[in-house]
Amino acid sequence: MLGPVQVDGAAVAAPRQRALLAMLALEVGRIVGHEKLIGGLYARPPAGAANALQSQVSRLRRAVPGLVVEHQPAGYRLLAEPAEVDLHLCRELLAAGRGAQALALWRGPALADVDAPFADEARRALAEVFADCVLAGGTTQDLRRLLAEQPLREDVRAALMRSLHRDGHQSEALEVFARGRELLADELGVDPSPALAAAHLDVLRAKAPHRGLPAQLTSFVGREDDLRRVTKWLQDNRLVTLIGPGGTGKTRLAVEVAGRDPGEVAFVDLSATTDVARALLDGVGVREAGLLSTGSTGTAGAGPGGAGSAGVEERLRAALASRHVLLVVDNCEHVVDEAARVLGALLAGCPHVRVLATSREPLGITGETLSPVTALDTEAATRLFLDRARAVRPGFTAEHGLVAEVCRRLDGIALAIELAAARVRSLPLAEITARLDDRFRLLSRGSRTAAPRHRTLHAVVEWSWGLLTAAERDLAARFTVFSGGASLAAVTGVTGSDVDTLTSLVDKSLVESTGDRYRMLDTIRAFCAIHAPDLRERHARWFLAQAQQAEPHLRAHDQVRWLDRLAADHDNLTAAVAWATTHDRGLALELVAALATYYWFRGLRTEAARQADAVLRACGEIAPPGLEQEYAMCLLLAWPVAAGDQSARIRQAADLLALLDAPPRYPVMTMMWGMALGAPENGSQVWHHRNRLLGADPWSAALALVGDGLLARMQGDETRGAQLLRAGAAAFEQVGDRWGAALALTQLGEIALAAGDAAAALGHVGRARGMLEELGATEDTAEAVVATAQARLATGDLDGARDGFDLALTLARRSGARVVQAGAHLGLAELARLTGDHPAALAHCDRAWELTPGGWYGPDEMRCHIALERGRVCRAAGELDQARRHFEEALCRAVGQRNLLTETAVRAELDALTAP
Incomplete structure (x- = not known):
């Protein structure tokens, strides 16, 4: 909407549908009332406005x-x-401080091609959003254009003055202020605000030239938000330290920030020295001879902390005592203690000095502001790769997703991305991607003029590794056993290390800390893994203990x-x-x-x-002694995807469970047995044995109620089934199991729907869906969406039903739930049949059949x-012989499942087919 209204780059042709889409998109995810939509679309609502609105929605x-x-x-x-x-x-993006990216979304005036009653007010509100974007991330030209449109906005005028000032146009910045002061006096009769006056004063004070920054040979890509944030922090703080792993771009960011500072700037690289004070003295332009002529004690060549060093530090403080200067102090990590001491004293004695430092760990000085330089996000990393690739291979193009994948696998590390981009001159991108598992060998050619530690990816990480203590190296190597990060308890429990060593690795940017989790970039992991002992068994057993500890709490x-x-x-x-x-x-x-629940x-x-x-294929056909329950659990979990005779696996699981004379170790096994084997005959040996395996705990008691309710339904006793399911839902809620309660509520929804009470069905299924969403159970949530759509279909809400089935398909595809996808297609088949589109109905039935695995109680149901719906479609199309064959197949399957409820429904269809 930030420009003409488009969907995936394409315009919506009809003006009123375009306006309707815009109104809904403004409130995405929230209900927009009928009256508001009608009033927003029509200056004079037509007769039958509700029907007109419904028609517009259908057309949209x-x-x-x-x-x-x-x-x-x-x-x-x-x-x-x-x-x-x-x-x-x-x-x-604005809330996250990413103003440039927010501004890049604008393609012109908001809602540019919308002409409807609601549009003017909406455009006024969106104009404020645009102004915020320009203020947060706009260029000088963006600010000029916005000020031309709104010349009385002092915040915009102040921002333009500061932008012009940063670009070196001090005189023009002062002219912008003068015009604004005159305009405010003429139009409003007021003086400039304090904010505008402060911007004027900052421009007047800037006198000193830049000095000492290294020239850059490549464009600056991907750190625009960091650039603005660090610039702002340097205005309010005297020491800002950029911290992060090697290769992330700390030095480049520091140079770019300093290059925009209006005052004097000095750049000092500490990577090749251990004498911090002397390097700083050289960096600020004080000659060594000047020091010697002062008659200071000690020799100029004395090491850090000696008498000569004291003289150097005294000279340094004297040189900077009254200067307004920004010191960029690069690569502090290998002399961090000395750098902290010297810079701390300098900041204390020189009130006008500011320091922008780069290091792989904090300096630890009081008043230090830390700015982590982390991985580039996917968009910025992709832009950087393409920029550097086109520099070595003009005209280079590649599929965006493949470039993004390369950048993701390289952790968004700027140096790694630049080294990879340089390889496109001699290797296809697909070949680069394939070789990333051996990234240190692939990215072994860098700039000959770069410092040795920045010429290859291996050298970057090796530099950090060399700065670690023996204990830190040991933990860094052991940490590589984790996948996707770890908690503090996991790190200490699996590696045997201590908290202090872990926090030290965090300080040195080898490990990242987010909330209560710790993780290591894949590039650093690949290097450290070379030195790692094999802790995988210890890792697996530790997480087994966690799963076993968690299992009772999951119910x-x-x-x-x-x-x-x-x-x-x-x-x-x-x-x-x-x-x-x-x-x-x-x-x-x-x-x-242990993880089944x-x-x-x-x-x-x-x-x-x-x-x-x-696991079953690794174990073979026979359960290992003493692990029969665990083997049976794998059988119950695995057979929906197993190749070969799936029913044989179910029988094997049943045979193993028949050997149990007490409830299983994990109560969920009994529930899964029921799901896999289907409904036993009431009073049969299997029925009695399964009931004996139910524990005496409240969760198992709730499961028994729901199981008996399901069985009663299948035997055709809907009333008793509903009573038991209500009791089961209440029992599950009492013990706190949302999943079990949702299972019962979904069944109650089906009962209500069969009784013609669609409103009650929607209520039951809605509660179930809320519980499942709280659990994050994607497959089950998709099933609940299907049930909701079925209820809407029963009420005659065809559009709502179609939307629900489409949403269920999307959710089920994300989780790979084929049976749920089949259920959604079956619902769409019924919808197509009701609207008279018989070919589409049969096509949906065919797709549902393809997606349904065989041999499992749920899928076989x-x-x-599906066979029942095929019969109904064929009957509606007048193909009665074909309909009979489908109904007979459905009847055979219903009898095999001992589902009297479905069997009765199928027999009714057959009777209707033969009735005169």
Whole structure:
């Protein structure tokens, strides 16, 4: 909307639909009321305005494929992430201090091609957002244009003055002030505000020239927000230290910041010296001979801390006592103690000196402001790669996603990206990508004029490694066992190191700290792993203990917190299972079994199935002695994705469970057994044995209620099924298990829908969806969205149903949940049948069939319903013989599943087919 209204770069042709889309996008994710939409679209609402609005929404959906506009009783809402709408992304970027990126989103005047009653007011509000973008990230030209449009805005005038001043146009900056002062007096009869007057004073005070900054041979790319932030901090603080790993671009950022400072600047590189004071003295332009002529004690060549050094420091303070100067002190990390001592004394004795330092760890001086220089974000990293690649290979082009992948794998480290970009002169980009696993060998050619530590990626990391103590090197090497970071407890528990050593690695930029998690960049990990002992078994056993500790909590009131704890370590858990699968099959079985509840309740069933299948293939056909339960758990998890005879795996799991004479170690196993085997005959031996395996704990009691409720439904007793399911939902809520409660509520929704009470169905499913979203269970949430869409279809809300099925497809595809995708396609098939589009209905049925794996109770039930829907479509199309064949297949499957409810529905369809 920040320009003409577009969707993925394409315009919406119809003016009224364009205006409707804009109104919904302004409130993305929120319901916009009918009256507000009508009033915003029509100066004079037509007769039947509600119907006209509904018609416009339908046309908009057709005009923009994939657009999801959901209908609610109170109005309509656009289902999308806020960041998918440029206005909301713009506001997020502004809030994050990324003004240049926010400004880049603007393509012209907001809502430029919208002509509707709401538009003028909306444009006025958006004009303020544009002004904020220009103030936060605009160039001098941007500020000129904005001031021309709003000449009385003093904040814009002050910003333009400062920008002109930074560009060296001091006289023009003063002219801008003079014109503003005259305009304010003539138009408003007021003097300039304090902010505008302060900008005027800053320009007047700037006299001293720049000196000593090294010239740069390449463009500055990707640190615009950092540049503004550090510039601002240097205005308010006398010592700012840029910290971060080697190669991230600290020196370049410091030079760019200093280059925009209006005062005197001196640059001092400490990388090749240990005499900090003498390097500073040379950097500020005081000749050594001047020092010797003062008659100071000691010799000029004395080392740091000696008498000669004291004389140098005295001379340095004398030289800077009254000077207004910014010292850029580069590469402090290898002399950090000495640099801190000398600079601390200098700042204390020279009130007009400011210091911008770069280091891989803080200087630790009182009053120091730290500015971490972290990895470039994907957009900035991609721009840097392309800029440097085109410098060595003019006209270079590449698929944006592939460049972004290279930059991501290089951790957004500026030097690594530049070295990789330089290789495009001799290697295709795909070849560079393929060789990144051996990144130190690939990126071994840098500039011959660069300092040795910056010529190769290996040299950059080796420089940091060389500054570590023996204990720090040991922990850095051991830390590489983690995937995706680790908590403090995990670091100390797995590596055996101490907290002080870990915090020291954080200070030295070898490890990053975010909240309560610690992580290492992949590039640093690759170097440190060369020196690492093999801690993978210890790592796997530590995370097994964490999974076992968490499992009971996943079925209780604090399950969300414990699910989040395991989710934070998902990469570590996956790595532990992968290692154990090839090195310790018993440990792998224990891990998968302990994680089954996490996988199931987090909606990771497809991922869990693949892991369990790999473990089973490693173990072979026979369960290891003493691990029969764990083997059975893997069977119950894995068979939906297993190749071969899936029913044989289910029977094997049932045989192993038949050997149990007490509840299993993990109660979720009983639930999974029921899901896999299907409904047993009431009173059968299997039914009695399964009930004996239910524990006496409250969670198992709730599971029994829900299981009996499901069984009653399948046997055709909807009333008793509903009673048991309500009791089960309440019992699960009492113990704190949202997943179990959501399972029961979803079934209650189906019962209500079958009884014709769509409103009650929406209420039950809505509660279930809220619980599942709280758990972060993507697969289950998608199932709840399907159920919601089915209820909307029953109410006649065809647009709402279509939106719901489309949303469910999107969610299910993200998590790889094929059966849920099949359910969404089945819903779309019913929708197409009801609207008379029989070919589309059959196509959706075919797609649902393709997506449904065979041999599992849940998927086989899905195949039954697909056959039933195919029969209904064929009957509606007049193909009665074909309809009968589909109904007979559905009946066969329903009988096989002992699902009397579905069987009754299918028999009713067959009876109707043969009725005169």
